Amino acid sequence: MDDQKIQEIKDVVQSSHVNFLFGAGVSSPFLPLLGDIETRLSSEKKEDERIKIKKEYFEKVMLPNLEVVAKNIKKYRQTKGLSQDKLSRLADIAHATIIKIESGGIQSPTIDTVQKIAKALGVSLDDLIK
Numbered sequence: 001m002d003d004q005k006i007q008e009i010k011d012v013v014q015s016s017h018v019n020f021l022f023g024a025g026v027s028s029p030f031l032p033l034l035g036d037i038e039t040r041l042s043s044e045k046k047e048d049e050r051i052k053i054k055k056e057y058f059e060k061v062m063l064p065n066l067e068v069v070a071k072n073i074k075k076y077r078q079t080k081g082l083s084q085d086k087l088s089r090l091a092d093i094a095h096a097t098i099i100k101i102e103s104g105g106i107q108s109p110t111i112d113t114v115q116k117i118a119k120a121l122g123v124s125l126d127d128l129i130k
Helices: 003-013 016-022 031-079 084-091 095-103 111-121 125-129
Strands: none
Touching (some): 084 111
16 A cells, blocks of 8 residues: 555545544544554565565575575585475475576576575575575
8 A cells, every 4th residue: 555545545534524424523433544554554665675675685696696506405405305396395386496496497586486495495595695
């Protein structure tokens, strides 16, 4: 929900129609919801910013080091005694995707895919580029 939508809701809540319905000088039962909406919007903006930062990090740090990432995925997978098939099921991605990433067949996996793999391996994205 964007700032314009919030303002529209505020305008409706604070309008004379609301005063008419609930009596002049009586606060609307909807007013507390405005704080919730603003908090949610703030959280959505923060989450959008986190996603943007993750994507930038991925593009600038992970992709140039994809060969290292692929080797580390394989290393962590083998250290944990996981087959490619088992890792694909844990990460909820296609088995062929694991094979292609480890072999260098996928030149630019999505950040979501790499995050799922890291989570399934119990490591961070940073661990995969070291």
